[in-house]
Amino acid sequence: MTGFFSSGPVHVALGAGAAAAVVSGVVGVFVVLRGQSFAGHALGDLGTLGGSGAFLANVNPLWGFVGVGAVVAGAMELFGVQRRRGRDVATGVVLGAALGVSALLLYLDTTTTSTAGATVTVLFGSLFSASPSSVPEMAGLAAAGVAVVAALYRPLLLSSVHPELASVRGVPVRLVALGFLVLVGVTVALTSMVVGTILSPALLVGPAAGALRVSRRPPVAMAVAAALGLAATWAGVVLSYLSDRWPPSHAGWPVSFFVVACVFVTYLAADLPGAIRRRRARRGPCSPG
Amino acid sequence: MTSGPGAVGQGTEGPAPVLRLQGVSVSFGARPVLEDVSFSVAPGEFVGIIGANGAGKTTLFRAVLGLLAPDAGTVSRPRRRIGYVPQRVSIEPDTPLRARDLVALGIDGERFGVRLPSRSRRQRVAEMLDAVGASSFADARVGTLSGGELQRVLIAHALVGEPSLLVMDEPLANLDIKSGHEIVELVARLTTARSLAVLLSAHDLNALLPHMDRVVYLAEGRAVSGTTGEVVRSDVLSRLYRYPVRVLEVDGSVLIVGGHDVRVR
Amino acid sequence: MAHAWVVGTIVGVVAGVVGFFVVLRGASFVAHAVPLSSFAGAAGAGLLGIDAVAGLAVVAPLAALSIGWLGRRRRSDVVTALVVAVLLGLGSLFLAWSNEYAAEVYGLLFGDILGVGTGQIWLSVALGAAGLAGVAAVYRPLLLSSVAPEPAASRGVRGGLVEVLFLLLVSLVTAMSVPVVGALLMFALMVGPPAAARSLARSPARAMALGAGIALVTVWTSIAASYLTTWPIGFFVGVTAAALFGAARAWTALRG
Numbered sequence: 001m002t003g004f005f006s007s008g009p010v011h012v013a014l015g016a017g018a019a020a021a022v023v024s025g026v027v028g029v030f031v032v033l034r035g036q037s038f039a040g041h042a043l044g045d046l047g048t049l050g051g052s053g054a055f056l057a058n059v060n061p062l063w064g065f066v067g068v069g070a071v072v073a074g075a076m077e078l079f080g081v082q083r084r085r086g087r088d089v090a091t092g093v094v095l096g097a098a099l100g101v102s103a104l105l106l107y108l109d110t111t112t113t114s115t116a117g118a119t120v121t122v123l124f125g126s127l128f129s130a131s132p133s134s135v136p137e138m139a140g141l142a143a144a145g146v147a148v149v150a151a152l153y154r155p156l157l158l159s160s161v162h163p164e165l166a167s168v169r170g171v172p173v174r175l176v177a178l179g180f181l182v183l184v185g186v187t188v189a190l191t192s193m194v195v196g197t198i199l200s201p202a203l204l205v206g207p208a209a210g211a212l213r214v215s216r217r218p219p220v221a222m223a224v225a226a227a228l229g230l231a232a233t234w235a236g237v238v239l240s241y242l243s244d245r246w247p248p249s250h251a252g253w254p255v256s257f258f259v260v261a262c263v264f265v266t267y268l269a270a271d272l273p274g275a276i277r278r279r280r281a282r283r284g285p286c287s288p289g
Numbered sequence: 290m291t292s293g294p295g296a297v298g299q300g301t302e303g304p305a306p307v308l309r310l311q312g313v314s315v316s317f318g319a320r321p322v323l324e325d326v327s328f329s330v331a332p333g334e335f336v337g338i339i340g341a342n343g344a345g346k347t348t349l350f351r352a353v354l355g356l357l358a359p360d361a362g363t364v365s366r367p368r369r370r371i372g373y374v375p376q377r378v379s380i381e382p383d384t385p386l387r388a389r390d391l392v393a394l395g396i397d398g399e400r401f402g403v404r405l406p407s408r409s410r411r412q413r414v415a416e417m418l419d420a421v422g423a424s425s426f427a428d429a430r431v432g433t434l435s436g437g438e439l440q441r442v443l444i445a446h447a448l449v450g451e452p453s454l455l456v457m458d459e460p461l462a463n464l465d466i467k468s469g470h471e472i473v474e475l476v477a478r479l480t481t482a483r484s485l486a487v488l489l490s491a492h493d494l495n496a497l498l499p500h501m502d503r504v505v506y507l508a509e510g511r512a513v514s515g516t517t518g519e520v521v522r523s524d525v526l527s528r529l530y531r532y533p534v535r536v537l538e539v540d541g542s543v544l545i546v547g548g549h550d551v552r553v554r
Numbered sequence: 555m556a557h558a559w560v561v562g563t564i565v566g567v568v569a570g571v572v573g574f575f576v577v578l579r580g581a582s583f584v585a586h587a588v589p590l591s592s593f594a595g596a597a598g599a600g601l602l603g604i605d606a607v608a609g610l611a612v613v614a615p616l617a618a619l620s621i622g623w624l625g626r627r628r629r630s631d632v633v634t635a636l637v638v639a640v641l642l643g644l645g646s647l648f649l650a651w652s653n654e655y656a657a658e659v660y661g662l663l664f665g666d667i668l669g670v671g672t673g674q675i676w677l678s679v680a681l682g683a684a685g686l687a688g689v690a691a692v693y694r695p696l697l698l699s700s701v702a703p704e705p706a707a708s709r710g711v712r713g714g715l716v717e718v719l720f721l722l723l724v725s726l727v728t729a730m731s732v733p734v735v736g737a738l739l740m741f742a743l744m745v746g747p748p749a750a751a752r753s754l755a756r757s758p759a760r761a762m763a764l765g766a767g768i769a770l771v772t773v774w775t776s777i778a779a780s781y782l783t784t785w786p787i788g789f790f791v792g793v794t795a796a797a798l799f800g801a802a803r804a805w806t807a808l809r810g
Binding site: 354355356370371373374378380383384385386387390391394397399400401403404428430443446450456 | 690691694698707708709751755756757758761
């Protein structure tokens with residue numbers, strides 16, 4: 001285990017992973033409150049578009065992810081409908097089109113530059129092969145993300161919980177929604193670098209949903225979500241490092257698998273106190289009177 | 290004359306009731322929502338359930354419909370199905386379902402298996418739509434109908450299956466006075482023609498007065514039932530609400546006032 | 555070449571028909587999640603050396619039913635996102651263990667019309683027939699409880715049972731379509747065409763038929779275009795479905 005703490009790639013993984021987990025937890029609380037998990041997932045998938053485009057253009061994938069994430073989020077909100085169901089369909093259709101385009105880009109990519117496995121890399125992430133410079137980059141983006149949530153906190157909270165009341169109070173609800181979705185796009189792009197575009201929604205909504213079971217107050221939930229996400233990510237890094245010794249290939253299990261597994265387990269565990277309480281209430285003695 | 294909560298007057302001995310509740314109690318956790326509620330609905334009777342929000346009406350209906358098992362007491366339901374009209378049905382405007390289609394689902398919408406369209410079906414649906422006055426918008430999407438129009442379609446949906454009991458949850462809640470009266474008229478007319486029993490809830494009993502055979506007053510989970518003459522009295526309601534209540538009659542309508550300076554006769 | 559047309563036709567019809575209910579129930583995310591999750595099954599099958607479809611057929615219903623079961627007491631959109639992520643994580647694990655070629659993975663994700671064999675045709679016919687029979691059998695209760703859950707419940711329609719049957723139908727469409735259209739883009743057939751049909755047709759029967767028709771047009775043009783350009787079929791499916799949806803919306807807006 002001493003090798004673990006002195007390993008350069010591990011430091012990068014822990015640092016970049018921490019930044020991703022913290023900002024995901026904070027932003028994720030609002031994603032869950034607003035019922036926008038599909039949008040979060042879709043933006044993750046759309047990050048593939050940016051990532052594969054970046055590969056083609058030989059640009060640092062991070063900027064491909066972030067740029068596309070922001071632009072597409074803006075398009076989704078503008079294109080989107082007020083009603084939740086209409087939004088669902090619009091999200092699905094836009095997602096389908098964007099994924100189709102990424103299919104094409106990846107295809108052109110494998111045939112023109114023959115980077116076999118580009119698909120796998122873009123989709124499943126490569127935390128252990130992230131470059132050291134990505135740690136300060138991500139820390140910066142994470143800090144910016146948290147700052148934006150703090151700045152938008154009250155209008156965001158009000159328009160998430162009570163949109164009509166918010167607009168009566170003068171909150172520019174659509175503008176806030178647009179700004180928030182762009183923030184989600186950027187956040188998802190960030191975490192995509194950690195666990196891959198398909199798996200980053202788990203980091204976004206899992207810890208946040210679990211935290212909301214623990215406390216309904218957003219500031220507390222955000223802190224708990226960040227903590228849970230951080231714990232899951234670091235646990236994932238440790239397990240992946242240890243798995244170097246494990247069968248079947250003795251080359252290590254993918255870190256993304258471990259992170260997602262930890263997130264899922266903590267999400268289910270967050271439910272346990274409530275489930276136990278419910279069981280007791282059903283089986284308990286008759287209430288007096 | 291009154292003997293505590295429950296039936297104030299005994300119904301006449303006659304054919305078996307379509308619906309009977311005896312000693313029904315429901316609690317959510319430690320909170321009692323319905324306490325020892327008993328009443329029955331005879332065939333063809335029009336029974337109103339009067340109570341404010343939070344009095345337990347929704348829970349009562351869920352128990353009546355069999356969606357909820359009471360913690361105590363029994364609910365005997367009719368053998369034939371119950372036609373149910375909920376308070377609110379939210380349907381997206383672009384949902385591809387016409388009024389006609391929703392009513393057709395009322396015939397046998399719960400059955401699995403294939404059913405080929407038939408003329409007799411179409412006839413039945415058309416007649417029902419006509420009876421509720423919905424023919425002019427029969428081919429409109431249900432999601433685009435107004436509150437009153439949707440109400441009529443839902444009534445048609447409930448009645449086309451030939452139930453023995455029609456249950457309506459707060460049909461007047463979202464309607465203006467005129468539309469509300471029209472709906473109650475419609476329901477009374479349709480159910481009398483079909484000798485159908487009706488159980489209908491409202492906040493205020495005045496719209497139902499001309500048609501109600503019996504009334505059930507619900508307050509804080511407790512109930513009192515009987516004819517309006519037996520139940521809508523100052524002493525009975527004061528006992529039910531555990532609060533001084535005075536019942537006044539104004540031009541054939543009933544006014545209920547409460548407060549500590551009210552003298553209860 | 556004929557193989558792809560036959561299978562594609564069956565896929566288009568069944569996806570369009572089941573998609574009617576996907577859009578009606580607001581289940582676009584689930585329709586996206588189930589095929590994507592089933593990717594783990596295909597990867598696992600590759601690891602075990604058996605046919606990918608077998609893996610799909612096992613994992614797709616598992617994924618769908620877990621989303622349904624977990625979603626009973628929890629926010630369903632969060633549950634869907636997590637189930638997808640866990641299964642994709644498993645898929646990545648299996649991939650890492652099995653040294654599958656990138657091309658195979660790519661084909662599973664984005665579709666592979668050249669890989670449609672004779673066996674695939676019989677399988678599609680069987681699954682397609684089962685799917686259509688299934689829809690016919692649950693049509694009324696599924697329609698009623700999707701539109702008006704309370705009146706449906708009062709008639710004895712068990713919402714939980716209907717939900718399970720719906721999820722199984724989605725799994726079935728997944729198993730037959732993923733090998734051809736791909737795990738990532740299969741859902742586009744279940745969302746775009748029915749959503750387009752919805753604004754154009756008023757009655758459920760017509761909307762379902764029109765949805766299947768639009769899905770067919772999507773599949774056929776995609777197969778043709780994919781053959782002509784050698785570009786992946788998934789690209790054409792995604793883009794065509796979106797274009798047709800947009801056109802239907804524009805038409806409705808201009809007309810109404």
